[in-house]
Amino acid sequence: MRAGLGGAALAAAGLTFGAAGTAAADSAGHGAPQGTTDWQRYVQGPTSRTVRPVSVLRSSGAVTDPKALLAPGGGVTRLSRPQPPQPPRWPAGTTAAASSSHAPNSGDDGRPRTYDAANAIDGDPDTFWNDDTIAAYPDTLTVTTAAPLSLPGVTLLSDADGVPTDFTVETWDGSAWQPAATVTGNTSVRRAVPFAATVSTTRVRINVTADQSTPQGEFTRINEVYPGLLPDDDVPRVVVDFGKVVVGYPHVRFSSASDNSPGVRLAFSETVQFLTDRSDFTRADQSGVASQGTDQFAVPAGGADWKDTKGYQSGTQVYADGLHGFRYLQISLDALASDAPAAQPWGEVSVDEVWLEFTAYLGTPDSYSGWFLSADDDLNRYWYGAAYTNELVTDTFRSDDIDPRGADSPTLDGKLVLQDGAKRDRDPYVGDLAVSARTLYLTHDDAAAAARNVLADLADHQRSDGWIPPASINGYTLPLFDYPLWWVTCSWDYVLHTGDRAYASGYYPHLTKVLDSWYPSVTDGDGLLSKGLNGTSGYGDYAFLGRSGQITYYNANYVQALTDAASIAAYLGNSADAARWSTRASTVAAAINAHLWDAAAGAYLDSSSGPARHAQDGNAIAITAGVADAGRAASALAHLDATTVLPYGNAFMDNDTIFDGASQRVYAFTSYPELVARFRSGRADSALDQIRRTYGWMDTHDPGITSWEGIGPDGSLYEGAYTSMAHGWSTGVVPALTNELLGIRPAAPGFTTWSVRPRPGSVAWARGQVPTPRGPLGVDWQHSGQGAFALTVRVPRGTRGSVAVPTDGRTVSVHVDGRVAWNGRKAKAYAARAEDGYVTLDGLTAGTRTVAVHPAA
Known part of the structure; x- marks a missing residue:
């Protein structure tokens, strides 16, 4: 802790902090942080930037002493492989034809890549046939020889992201096709398919009826038919487990190798499910480099200390992708055929050390300026797991590490930013900041520049018509409809937490332009945003949903953005703008209630046109933005309870009319505003239940600890291997628990004023602190129920705020520092008042304040 003495020092001094007693900090609110240091045991970050694997998951082939990889100086791990025999070739004159073939495109080197059937018999395993039927089965590949050939079977070598799962093999008997073999449930990249008896034939036909699914669809990708x-693949492999998702540059130290330049291939994955001979994701997949999903290295005879960085080792051969986000690492003695002779798929290598150079924010107990602890161990784990997730995406913007799809930007290079995910997308998107920046401010305020850098850079690339890009991808041109609204809200969040007046005034013209120029250009006659106007029919949103016209989510977000803009205007003394934007927010809110409320369902429609559906995003933000009154809020949440509850969270749609499986998909990004809506609508326990289902599922399923980008049917990875398992936009459990359960929120820029309003639900106690520009603001409360509540707040100098304590529906008396502030009927101090199940006290100033609530006699 940077704020002074820890809990152990307090205990040594005979002082405790909490319901049982209070250790008075100095009147400035500095000094010893609240509570003990028990929270520190939940911190997940590594202790240093050198991170080592914690276990060997498995090994196969000729591997000796694989556990030597776990500690330096513990011996060496040897991988050995004899030179493999050349596989059989089809005789001269053999041809291949397919039911369909994908059109050519260009690789990263600019040369065209073809995907026709001939690639399956050309003897080059680096090329492949790619069908173009997009799951319209069967996909058929036919091989024809010039003369009869005697075959005991065939062997299929497939591309790892297009493995044929179910297929048959037929042979031609001169007049008809005859069945030779049937394969189902295949997952092997190399699959030998024996025939019942040796067949003499001139034609072999492979009929694929199911493929391994990829995020882009289902494709047959066969590299070779032999x-x-x-014989069985004899590639030596060893898989190490780093224990959790990590991010950075892998290092492998080779003590020696045979003198034939043996190749090593590294494959990375965040989950065991997608740990194969291909990484679950590499940027090379997007850039077109022919790396076959692994990072390659040719080991010199004298050994090497290899840091995996982006680029080629030898000319245009032996490519590595560099930085990775992963939990599991597979090391194989193998090489791509196209890398010969620079790297060979045989020989011997000795490895004496493997580690990761961790590049992200290093979150240690000393770096946490805000923390959280409660009576519920699960909630504590989820809070720190999400905080660690956010640390993984807080990193320096580097051209070699970011999304290769036109995201590199000289205005961001070298700056600290909040990326989307640890493995992908490594580009800062402003919508993600709506959650990840709040998490950052509440945990590591020394990194707040990561949010400012992104917000300022996107504003600096504002389009002439006022639209603000969502990210640097595609040269700042990706057309999203909702993200300029998130830029407004995130700008207010930043100013609110940091008090950065220079940012507020410097980017006020950009704020004015996006709200007074671009969004009015997409506003219809009902006063609502309508996607499709002003050429926006092709614009996407956070999930690239096919939504058009009047959408509750867009318009509720608009109300929130206008309200936040009015707050910035008032802060800067622009009262006319503040009044105008507040008036427009009220007008849009009224239009939402008039045109988008579905009285029959008791919830807001996703869209005013098309099939009736009700979305989590629109209904939740309508509540948090103040569009919904208490009655509509209760009804909308009841509808979500009845239609979206799943074992792994709440679905973001109540039916599948927008796409198949929508009612089974969970986004923690859109779940966050629903959590806030539930807390603020007096439904704390339903919020806690949703947290436990959503974050409990992620916490207890591979890779564990970190927060996933999205969850699909039956709790699956919603986009397969492509899914990011450590995504900043999913860390909303941190602000939900700190701002709502613990109850601390800023009320004015820089926390000059603040509020503390715990919403305990069934949680017996909670404590923690948030960083402010004037020092930490700490809260410690215990809820005994039946009107008994004890709270201590540690207030930094130069701030003042209000405290609201729950009454459990009873008549209570409230004491502040031992003196009566509310006697059960009227105020005695602090302008005390009873409202909405709370007694609210105003004007608490610097120092340690204790608030005690007792049932009235």
């Missing part, structure tokens, strides 16, 4: 049965 005329015969190849």
Whole structure:
């Protein structure tokens, strides 16, 4: 802790902090942080930037002493492989034809890549046939020889992201096709398919009826069909587990190698499910480099200390992708055929050390300026797991590490930013900041520049018509409809937490332009935003949903953005703008209630046109933005309870009319505003239940600890291997628990004023602190129920605020520092008043204040 003495020092001094007693900090609110240091045991970050694997998950082939990889100086791990025999070739004159073939495109080197059937018999395993039927089965590949060939079977070598799952093999008997073999449930990249008896034939036909699914669809991708049965793959492999998702540059130290330049291939994955001979994701997949999903290295005979960085080792051969986000690392003695002779798929290598150079924010107990602890161990784990997730995405923007799809930007290079995810997308998107920046401010305020850098850079790339880009991807041109609204809200969040007046005034013209120029250009006659106006029919949103016209989510977000803009205007003394934007917010809110409320369902429609559906995003933000009154809020949340509750969270749609499976998909990004809506609508326990289902599922499923980008049907990874398992936009459990359960929120820029309003639900106690520009603001409360509540707030100098304590529906008396402030009927101090199940006290100033609530006699 940077604020002074820890809990152990307090205990040594005979002082405690909490309901049982209070250790008085000095009148400035500095000094010893509240509570003990028990929270520190939940911190997940590594202790240093050198991170080592914690276990060997498995090994296969000729591997000796794989556990030597776990500690330096513990011996060496040897991987050995004899030179493999050349696989059989089809005789001269053999041809291949397919039911369909994908059109050519260009690789990263600018040369065209073809995907026709001939690639499956050309003897080059780096090329492949790619069908173009997009799951319209069967996909058929036919091989024809000039003369009869005697075959005991065939062997299929597939591309790792297009493995044929179910297929049959047929042979031609001169007049008809005859079945030779049937394969179901295949997951192997190399699959030998024996025939019942050796067949003499001139034609072989492979009929694929199911493929391994990829995020882009289902494709058959066969690299080679060999005329015969190849022996089992003898590639030596060892898989190490780093225990949790980590991010940075892998290092492998080779003590020696044979003198034939043996190749090593590294494959990375965040989950065991997608740990194969291909990484679950590499940027090379997007840039077009022919790396086959792994990072390659040719080991010199004298050994090497190899840091995996982006680029080629030898000319245009032996490519590595550099930085990775992953939990599991597979090391194989193998090489791409196209990398010969620079790297060979055989020989011997000795490895004496593997580690990761961790590049992200290093979150240690000493770096946490805000913390949280409660009576519920699960909630504590989820809070720190999400905080660690956010640390993984807080990193320096580097051209070699970011999304290769036109995201590099000289105005961001070298700056601290909040990326989307640890493995992907490594580009800062402003919508993600709506959650991840709040998490950052509440945990590591020394990194707040990561949010400012992104917000300022996007504003600096504002389009002439006022639209603000969502990210640097595609040269700041990706057309999203909702993200300029998030830029407004995130700007207010930043100013509110930091008090950065220079940012507020410097980017006020950009704020004015986006709200007074661009959004009015997409406003219809009902006063609502309508996607499709002004050429926006092709614009996307956070999930690239096919939504058009009047959408509750867009318009509720608009109300929130206008309200936040009015707050910035008032802060800067621009009262006319503040009044105008507040008036427009009220007008839009009224239009939402008039045109988008579905009285029959008791919830807001997703869209005013098309099939009736009700979305989590629109209904939740309508509540948090103040569009919904108490009655509509209760009704909308009841509808979500009845239609979206799943074992792994709440679905973001109540039916599948927008796409198949929508009612089974959970986004923690859109779940966050629903959590806030539930807390603020007096439904704390339903919020806690949703947290436990959403974050409990992620916490207890591979890779554990970190927060996923999205959850699909039955709790699956919603986009397969492509899914980011450590995504900043999913960390809303941190602000939900700190701002709502613990109850601390800023009320004015820089926390000059603040509010503390705990919403305990069934949680017996909670404590923690948030960083402010004037020092930490700490809260410690205990809820005994039946009107008994004890709270201590540690207030930094130069701030003042209000405290609201729950009454459990009873008549209570409230004491502040031992003196009566509310006697059960009227105020005695602090302008005390009873309202909405709370007694609210105003004007608490610097120092340690204790508030005690007792049932009235």
